[in-house]
Amino acid sequence: MRFLPGLMLLLPLASPFAQAELIDDVNDRGELRIALEGDMPPFSFKQDGRLTGFDVELGELLAQELEVHPSILVTDSADLLPGVESGKYDVAINHIALTPELQDRFDFSEPYSHTQAQKIARKETPHPANTLATLQGQLLGVAQGSQFVEHQPLVTVAQKPPVTDEEVTLAIPFQKGNPAFQASLDKALQRIKADGRLEALSQKWLVGDATQP
Incomplete structure (x- = not known):
């Protein structure tokens, strides 16, 4: 097969600009890196030496739906969102309100609460x-x-x-420019909403169904 000379010159120039989607990175690692603060009951806190709470269990359910391991990473408020922005964490599940200011910095999942x-x-x-x-x-x-x-x-x-x-x-922020990850995350949320697991989680930790407006 013969290649046109111009095409041969363009091919090597294109590869450095290729950028992997976040969902590809998550699948390659086999884990979803979830940032949260870890000291804010009932969302995330230690009980009998084990991290638990609404945000923790939601992260575990979403990782399960994405067929990867949930890596729960405890941090503080100063590092939480900058860490997502820099790629240190894939998502932050930390009862984060969906605001116009944050939407300028991040893409978000569909609302979960x-x-x-x-x-x-x-x-x-x-x-x-x-x-x-x-x-x-x-x-x-x-x-x-x-x-x-x-x-x-x-x-x-x-x-x-x-x-x-x-x-x-409340919704889940992640780095901008990752539509395939957003679609996968939204589908995972939709599945746990549809079968009642998200409502059950809300009833367990928030004493009521907070999944609907």
């Missing part, structure tokens, strides 16, 4: 000393039941603060 969080609204009203004004400048933890959502800087707090419900959608 929804919750209604209550936020205390800020109100710019003066307060006398030795009242809730002493909380000024502190961090306010926002939670629904045992589900941690985020920290918000607190400027001032009304003595009878109004509250608003806000739906928080």
